[in-house]
Amino acid sequence: MQARILKPEAYFIENEPYYQPVGDEISVFEAAYRNQLPVLLKGPTGCGKTRFTEHMAWRLKRPLITVSCHDDLTASDLVGRFLVKGGETIWVDGPLAAAVRVGGICYLDEVVEARKDTTVVIHPLADDRRVLPMEKVGELLEATPDFCLAISFNPGYQSVLKDLKQSTRQRFVALEFDYPEPALEQKIIENEASVDAEMAARLVKFAHMTRNLKGSGLDEGASTRLLVHAAKLITSGVDPVVACRSSIAQALTDDVDMLVAVNELSASLF
Amino acid sequence: MKVRLEKDQIQVLLDEYFEVEFSFRNTEDLSLALAQLKSDEQAFVLDWVRRIASTHIEIAYRFTSQASRALHVMDESMIEAWVLQAMDVYDRIGLHAALKVISGIDRFVRQGRERASGALFEEQVGVLMPFVQGLSGRKLKLQQGDDLFTDTETIYLPSVMAHLPDKRDNFLLYKVAVAYHWAQVRFGTFHQSLLHYLTHHKTPDLALGTFHALETERLNACLGRELPGLYREMSVLTDKLTGRSVPDGWLEQVAELRKQDASVMDCIKMTESILGQPLPATTCFQGQLNPALAFEVMQQRIEREKIALRVALKAVADELKDKSKLEREEPGRFQIRSKDATSQLEDMSIELLINGKSIPMPDDVRGTLTSIMQDLGDVPPEYLVPAGPGEYDFETGQGRLLNPEDVWGGAYHEEGAFFYNEWDYRRKHYRKKWCVMREMSVKPVHDGFAERVTVKYRRLLSHLRKTFEAMRDEDRLLKRQVYGDGVDIDAFVETWADVHTGLEMSERLFTRMHREERNIAVMFMVDMSGSTQGWVNEAEREALVLLAESLEALGDQYAIYGFTGMTRKRCEVFPVKQFDQPYDEAVKARISGIQAGDYTRMGAAIRHLSFRLNGVEARTKLLITLSDGKPDDYQDDYRSEYGIEDTRQSLFEARRSGIHPFCITIDEAGHDYLPHMYGGANYTVISEVEKLPLKVSDIYKKITT
Numbered sequence: 001m002q003a004r005i006l007k008p009e010a011y012f013i014e015n016e017p018y019y020q021p022v023g024d025e026i027s028v029f030e031a032a033y034r035n036q037l038p039v040l041l042k043g044p045t046g047c048g049k050t051r052f053t054e055h056m057a058w059r060l061k062r063p064l065i066t067v068s069c070h071d072d073l074t075a076s077d078l079v080g081r082f083l084v085k086g087g088e089t090i091w092v093d094g095p096l097a098a099a100v101r102v103g104g105i106c107y108l109d110e111v112v113e114a115r116k117d118t119t120v121v122i123h124p125l126a127d128d129r130r131v132l133p134m135e136k137v138g139e140l141l142e143a144t145p146d147f148c149l150a151i152s153f154n155p156g157y158q159s160v161l162k163d164l165k166q167s168t169r170q171r172f173v174a175l176e177f178d179y180p181e182p183a184l185e186q187k188i189i190e191n192e193a194s195v196d197a198e199m200a201a202r203l204v205k206f207a208h209m210t211r212n213l214k215g216s217g218l219d220e221g222a223s224t225r226l227l228v229h230a231a232k233l234i235t236s237g238v239d240p241v242v243a244c245r246s247s248i249a250q251a252l253t254d255d256v257d258m259l260v261a262v263n264e265l266s267a268s269l270f
Numbered sequence: 271m272k273v274r275l276e277k278d279q280i281q282v283l284l285d286e287y288f289e290v291e292f293s294f295r296n297t298e299d300l301s302l303a304l305a306q307l308k309s310d311e312q313a314f315v316l317d318w319v320r321r322i323a324s325t326h327i328e329i330a331y332r333f334t335s336q337a338s339r340a341l342h343v344m345d346e347s348m349i350e351a352w353v354l355q356a357m358d359v360y361d362r363i364g365l366h367a368a369l370k371v372i373s374g375i376d377r378f379v380r381q382g383r384e385r386a387s388g389a390l391f392e393e394q395v396g397v398l399m400p401f402v403q404g405l406s407g408r409k410l411k412l413q414q415g416d417d418l419f420t421d422t423e424t425i426y427l428p429s430v431m432a433h434l435p436d437k438r439d440n441f442l443l444y445k446v447a448v449a450y451h452w453a454q455v456r457f458g459t460f461h462q463s464l465l466h467y468l469t470h471h472k473t474p475d476l477a478l479g480t481f482h483a484l485e486t487e488r489l490n491a492c493l494g495r496e497l498p499g500l501y502r503e504m505s506v507l508t509d510k511l512t513g514r515s516v517p518d519g520w521l522e523q524v525a526e527l528r529k530q531d532a533s534v535m536d537c538i539k540m541t542e543s544i545l546g547q548p549l550p551a552t553t554c555f556q557g558q559l560n561p562a563l564a565f566e567v568m569q570q571r572i573e574r575e576k577i578a579l580r581v582a583l584k585a586v587a588d589e590l591k592d593k594s595k596l597e598r599e600e601p602g603r604f605q606i607r608s609k610d611a612t613s614q615l616e617d618m619s620i621e622l623l624i625n626g627k628s629i630p631m632p633d634d635v636r637g638t639l640t641s642i643m644q645d646l647g648d649v650p651p652e653y654l655v656p657a658g659p660g661e662y663d664f665e666t667g668q669g670r671l672l673n674p675e676d677v678w679g680g681a682y683h684e685e686g687a688f689f690y691n692e693w694d695y696r697r698k699h700y701r702k703k704w705c706v707m708r709e710m711s712v713k714p715v716h717d718g719f720a721e722r723v724t725v726k727y728r729r730l731l732s733h734l735r736k737t738f739e740a741m742r743d744e745d746r747l748l749k750r751q752v753y754g755d756g757v758d759i760d761a762f763v764e765t766w767a768d769v770h771t772g773l774e775m776s777e778r779l780f781t782r783m784h785r786e787e788r789n790i791a792v793m794f795m796v797d798m799s800g801s802t803q804g805w806v807n808e809a810e811r812e813a814l815v816l817l818a819e820s821l822e823a824l825g826d827q828y829a830i831y832g833f834t835g836m837t838r839k840r841c842e843v844f845p846v847k848q849f850d851q852p853y854d855e856a857v858k859a860r861i862s863g864i865q866a867g868d869y870t871r872m873g874a875a876i877r878h879l880s881f882r883l884n885g886v887e888a889r890t891k892l893l894i895t896l897s898d899g900k901p902d903d904y905q906d907d908y909r910s911e912y913g914i915e916d917t918r919q920s921l922f923e924a925r926r927s928g929i930h931p932f933c934i935t936i937d938e939a940g941h942d943y944l945p946h947m948y949g950g951a952n953y954t955v956i957s958e959v960e961k962l963p964l965k966v967s968d969i970y971k972k973i974t975t
Contacts, residue, residue, distance in 0.1 A: 074755055074783070075755075076755040076756075077755075081754075081755055081756070082756070082757050084757060084762065084765075084779050087766060087769055089757055089762075136756070208406065209404040209405065209406070210404065212403060212404050212405070212406065212409075213400055213403055213404045215633070216400065216403050216409070217400045217403075218400075241499070257396035257397050257400070258400055260397045261396075261397045261398070261399070261400035261401045261404065262400070262404070264397065264401050264445055265401060265404045265405075266499075267499050267500070267503075268445075268449065268497040268499045268500035268503075269497055269498070269499050269500075270498070270499045
C-alpha cells in the first residue's frame with residue numbers, strides 16, 4: 001500500500017472522525033465559523049482539542065491545515081518565503097497563507113510555543129480585517145468567508161514566559177476543554193478502542209488515580225489519548241498491567257519511584 | 271600483596287592511634303590478636319581503627335577488640351556499615367550508645383539479615399507515598415512509627431517489613447497495609463457512632479477486637495471491588511503468611527458485610543450480636559485500630575477545614591464579585607451537587623454551584639470538600655458561607671511557627687531549620703545531619719549607601735552598564751544558511767556568478783535570525799565572618815551594589831546571600847536578595863545592612879545555597895563566593911584541613927548537581943588552598959581590597975561569556 005501524497009490545502013477529511021461532544025462546543029464553533037470569528041481551544045494535553053478540530057473540518061467540509069508550533073517557528077514559516085530555484089527566487093506560500101488562499105481551517109497547535117513574532121502575524125487575520133499581510137512580496141491577502149483560524153494552548157504546564165498575550169487572546173472565541181466526565185470518557189474509550197465497558201471503566205479509574213497525583217510528583221495526569229492507547233493494546237491481547245505500564249506510566253514520567261508507584265496502582269486495579 | 275605485619279609492628283601503630291602515651295591503654299593482647307589475621311584483613315582493620323580513632327578512641331579500642339570476631343561473622347562491606355552506624359550514633363546520641371552498637375555485634379548481624387530480605391520504610395516510601403496519594407479521597411501522609419495504624423490523616427508504618435523471606439513480598443506487605451488503612455479512612459471506619467458505641471461499652475477492648483475483625487471483612491470486600499488486583503495480591507500474601515484460619519460458620523455470618531451497601535453501622539450492629547465468639551486470626555497488615563486518636567485528629571481537622579473551606583470560598587466569591595462588578599450583581603449562595611445523578615456519592619464527583627450555575631472549582635476547594643464529605647458524609651450548609659472580612663485568622667488553623675531569631679534566647683529548638691551532612695576527611699565519611707542551617711533576616715539599613723556608591727563610581731558604572739547591555743541576548747542575523755527567512759543577496763550574487771562559470775552551486779543562500787539566549791542564574795555567597803569587619807565589609811558591599819546595577823542591565827537571574835555562624839549548631843545564611851525579588855529599596859537597604867558576624871563554616875553554606883540555586887530553572891548555574899580567607903569555625907578543627915576538605919566535598923556535591931562554583935577572594939594566601947577546593951581555574955585572588963568593587967563585575971563578565 002502506498003502512502004497518499006497531498007498538498008496541505010487539499011487535505012479534506014473524508015470520514016467522520018469520532019468525536020463525543022462534552023458540552024455545546026460544536027454549536028459554538030459553528031456559530032463562530034459562520035460569523036467569521038477565530039477560535040481558541042484551551043485545555044490539557046490529550047483531551048481532544050485536535051480531534052475536535054478534525055471533526056469540525058469534516059463537518060464544515062473545509063480542508064484542514066495543522067501547524068504544530070515550536071519555539072523556532074518564525075513568522076515566515078507561517079506566511080511563506082522566497083526560495084532559490086534554478087537561479088531564480090520564487091515565492092512559496094507558508095501553511096497559513098495557503099489556508100487563507102483556499103479558504104481552509106488553519107489550526108495552530110500549541111501556539112504559545114511559537115516565537116513571539118508569529119503571534120503578531122495572526123492578529124490582522126484574527127480581527128474584523130481578516131487580511132494576511134505578506135511583507136516580503138508587498139501584498140495583502142484577504143481571507144474568504146470560508147477561512148477559519150483556530151489556535152490551541154494548554155494553560156496548565158507552560159511557564160510564565162509562554163503565556164498567551166492579552167492582545168492575542170482577546171481576539172478569539174474561547175472554548176474550554178477538560179478531561180470528560182467519567183461516564184463519557186468511558187464511552188469514548190469503548191468506542192475508540194473497542195474494549196468492553198468493564199475494562200474502559202477501570203481505565204478511567206486508573207486515569208483518575210494518576211490525575212490525583214498531579215502536582216505531587218506528576219506534571220500531568222493520564223490524558224484520554226493515553227487511555228485510548230492503553231485500551232488499544234489491551235484489545236490486541238496485551239495484559240492490562242503491561243499495557244498501562246508501557247502506554248501510560250512510561251509516557252507520564254521518568255522518575256523511577258514514580259514509575260513504580262504508578263505501576264503498583266495499575267497492578268492494584270486490574 | 272601486602273606484607274603481613276608482626277605483633278610489634280602492629281603494636282606501634284595501635285599505640286599511636288590510641289594515644290597510649292596519654293590514655294595508658296594496653297595494646298598488647300590486641301596486637302597479638304591482629305597479628306593472627308591475614309595481611310589484607312590486617313590492613314582493613316587497621317585502616318578502620320585509624321578512621322574511627324579520629325572520631326573517638328574508645329570506640330576504636332572496642333572495635334579492635336571485636337575485630338577478629340567481626341571478620342568471622344560478617345563480610346567487609348557489612349563491617350563498614352556496622353562501624354559507620356556506630357559513628358553515626360556517636361554523632362547523634364553519644365559515646366554510650368555508640369559503644370552499645372559495637373558490642374551488639376550479634377544484634378547487628380541479625381538485623382542485617384532482616385534488612386537484606388525485608389523491605390525498608392525509608393527505601394519504599396518514595397513509591398508508597400505517590401501510591402497512596404493516587405488513590406481517591408483525602409490525600410494521606412505516610413510516616414514511620416512503632417505500630418501500624420492510621421489517625422485518618424497519616425498512616426503510621428513500621429520501619430521494616432520482614433515477615434516473609436522474599437523482598438518483593440515484603441514490599442507488597444507494605445503496599446497492602448497502606449491500602450488497607452487507606453480503605454479505613456476512605457470507607458468510613460471511623461464513624462461518630464463507633465466512638466459512642468465503644469465509650470459506652472462494658473468491655474471496650476473485646477468490642478474493639480470483634481469490631482476490627484468484622485470491619486476487616488467489610489473493608490476487604492470494598493478493596494475487592496475497588497482494587498481487584500490488590501485484593502488478589504492480598505489473598506496470596508495471607509496464604510503465604512499463615513493461611514487464613516477461620517472459625518466455623520464465620521463466612522456465612524459475615525456474608526452480609528461483604529455486600530456493596532454494607533456500612534460501618536452494620537458492622538457495629540453485628541459486633542454486638544457475636545460478641546465473645548471466636549474470631550479469625552489477624553494478619554500482620556491489619557495493624558491496630560486507634561479510634562481515640564483518630565477521633566481527636568478528626569475533630570481538629572473538621573474545625574480546620576471548615577475555616578479553610580470558608581476562606582477559600584471567600585476567595586472564589588471575591589473573584590466573582592470582581593467580574594460581576596459591572597453587572598451590579600451580588601454573588602449568591604454556594605451550593606454543591608453530586609455531578610452525576612446516577613453515580614453514587616462514592617465517586618465524589620461534585621460540582622460547585624452559585625445561583626444554580628456551575629462554576630469551576632479550584633483544586634484546594636475540591637480537596638477540602640472531598641475531605642469534609644469523607645468525614646461528615648455531606649457538606650453542611652453553614653460550611654458553604656464564605657468567610658466574612660477578617661473573620662478568621664489563618665494561624666488558628668496552623669499553629670505559629672517558631673521564630674529562628676529566638677533560638678538562642680530561650681529553649682533551643684531546631685524547628686524550621688535545614689540539616690546538612692558534613693564530610694569528615696579522617697573518617698572518610700559524612701557526619702549525618704551535622705550542621706543546623708537557618709535562614710535569618712538581614713536588618714535593613716536605610717542610609718543611602720547604595721546611592722552613595724552609585725555616585726562614587728558613576729563613571730565606572732556607566733561603563734559597566736554599557737558592557738553588560740552589550741552582553742544581553744539579542745537577535746543576530748546569520749548569513750549563508752542552508753534554510754532561513756530571507757535570501758542572502760551577497761551569497762546569491764556569488765552563486766549566480768559561480769553557476770555561470772560552471773562551478774557547483776552553493777546551497778547556503780539564506781539569512782536567518784538567531785536568538786542567543788543567556789540563561790544564567792547566579793548566586794552570590796558573601797562572607798560575613800568577623801574578619802571582614804571594617805573596610806573588607808565596605809568593599810564587599812560596594813562590590814555588591816555595582817554588581818547588582820550591572821546585572822539589572824544584563825537581565826540574568828541573581829540572588830545574594832550572606833553567610834556566617836558559629837559552631838555546627840548555628841550556621842546561618844542571610845538572604846539579601848532572593849531570586850524572585852526585584853532589586854529595590856529594600857534590597858539596597860539590606861545590602862547596606864550586611865554586617866560582620868562570627869565564623870565561616872563554608873561547607874554548610876555551600877550546601878544550602880546550592881539547594882536554593884537548584885530551585886531555579888536556568889541552563890547555567892553559578893555559585894560565586896566572595897570571601898576573605900579560609901573556611902573557619904569554632905570547634906571541630908574547621909580551621910584546619912577538616913574545613914578545607916569539607917568545603918571541597920560540598921563543592922563536589924554542587925558540581926554533581928550541575929552548579930559551577932567560583933571563588934573571588936582577597937586572601938593573598940588563597941593560592942595555597944583554593945586550587946584544591948575550587949580547582950585550578952575557578953578562583954581569582956584580588957590583592958588589593960579597594961579593587962574588589964572594580965573587579966567583581968569584570969570577573970563576572972569574564973566567566974559568563
